[in-house]
Amino acid sequence: MAQHFLLSAKSRTLSIKEIYKAGEEAAYKTFCEIRWPETAGEAVCPACGHDEAYKITTRRKFKCKACHKQFSVTSGTIFASRKLDFTDLLAAIAIIVNSAKGVSAVQLSRDLDVQYKTAFVLAHKLREAMADEIDNAKIDSECEIDGAYFGGHIRPENRKEDRRDRRRLAYQNGNRRVVIVARERFGRTLTTVAKREAEGVQFARERVLTGVTINADEASHWDNLEGFYPLERINHSEAYSVNGVHTNFAESYFSRLRRMVSGQHHHVSPKYLHQYANHAAWLEDHRRESNGKLARRALHNALAAPISRDWAGYWQR
Incomplete structure (x- = not known):
C-alpha cells in the first residue's frame, strides 16, 4: 500500500527549528524575496513603483530615490506597523500551516511567547490574507x-x-x-x-x-x-x-x-x-502541498494583501 503523502518526507520541508536556527537576517531576506520576486529581493517603492532605493540598515528601511518616501518590506501590507521579529512572524505562519485543523489563539500565544491579543489578531490577519487567494473566483467545472x-x-x-x-x-x-x-x-x-x-x-x-x-x-x-x-x-x-x-x-x-x-x-x-x-x-x-510550500504561499498572500480594515488597531477599537 502506498504511503500517505502527509506521512512522507516530502511533506516536511520546513520546521520551526530551522527558522530560528537560520536567524533574523535570513527571515528578513525571505520576506524581501517574496515581497519583490521580480527584483530578486531588491526594494521596489510601493508609492511610485521605482526600483532604486537607499538602504537604511539601522532600521531595516528604504528611501526611494525617486519620490524620497521611506518604506519597509511590510509597508502597505497586512503586516504593516508590525512589532514582532521576522523570525516570529515566519514561525507563526509555519505553526498555522502545520495545523491541519487550525490552531487556537491561546496555543499560538504560548508557542510564540506573546500576548493572547497579539496571537488572536495575527491569526485573523493571516486568515484574511488566505481568503484573498480566492476572492472573486468562479467555479467552471463540476x-x-x-x-x-x-x-x-x-x-x-x-x-x-x-x-x-x-x-x-x-x-x-x-x-x-x-x-x-x-x-x-x-x-x-x-x-x-x-x-x-x-x-x-x-x-x-x-x-x-x-x-x-x-x-x-x-x-x-x-x-x-x-x-x-x-x-x-x-x-x-x-x-x-x-x-x-x-x-x-x-x-x-x-x-x-x-x-x-x-x-x-x-x-x-x-x-x-x-x-x-x-x-x-x-x-x-492545499492539503497535498508540503509545509514549506504552504508557508511561502501564506507569506506571499500576506505580503500581497493590503492593510486590514478589520484588524489594524483592533484592540484600540
Whole structure:
C-alpha cells in the first residue's frame, strides 16, 4: 500500500527549528524575496513603483530615490506597523500551516511567547490574507454544494421542568449560522456564511458559471437551481453516493471545519465564522502541498494583501 503523502518526507520541508536556527537576517531576506520576486529581493517603492532605493540598515528601511518616501518590506501590507521579529512572524505562519485543523489563539500565544491579543489578531490577519487567494473566483467545472450549521448552542436547564424546546425560534439566541460551500471536484473551495441554507441558491448563481453541473442533496431549496444548471441529486436517507452523484467532497470540507471549530477553537463568533470557514477551505485546497510550500504561499498572500480594515488597531477599537 502506498504511503500517505502527509506521512512522507516530502511533506516536511520546513520546521520551526530551522527558522530560528537560520536567524533574523535570513527571515528578513525571505520576506524581501517574496515581497519583490521580480527584483530578486531588491526594494521596489510601493508609492511610485521605482526600483532604486537607499538602504537604511539601522532600521531595516528604504528611501526611494525617486519620490524620497521611506518604506519597509511590510509597508502597505497586512503586516504593516508590525512589532514582532521576522523570525516570529515566519514561525507563526509555519505553526498555522502545520495545523491541519487550525490552531487556537491561546496555543499560538504560548508557542510564540506573546500576548493572547497579539496571537488572536495575527491569526485573523493571516486568515484574511488566505481568503484573498480566492476572492472573486468562479467555479467552471463540476461541483458540489451543501450547507452545515455552526454555533448558537443553548445549554439546557438543570431541572427537566425548567427546560424549553430549543428548536423553537423564540428560545434561540440568534447566533446560529450556516456555512455554505460550493466545492469544485478536484478544484477550489468557495464558502459563504448565511442564516439559512436556502441563501446558497443565490451564492451558487454568483460563483458558479452557467452550464456547470452541480451535485446537491435532497433539500427542497436546491430545486431552484434547476432552471440555471444541470442538477444531480442524491438522497442521503437512501445512499451517500450513486453512480458518481454525491456531495462527499463538500462533506470532507465540513468534516475539517467541524473539527477545527469544536476541537481547536471551541467557540467561534458568528461575526468571524466566515474567516474560519475560509481558513478550512484554504487548508483543504492545499492539503497535498508540503509545509514549506504552504508557508511561502501564506507569506506571499500576506505580503500581497493590503492593510486590514478589520484588524489594524483592533484592540484600540
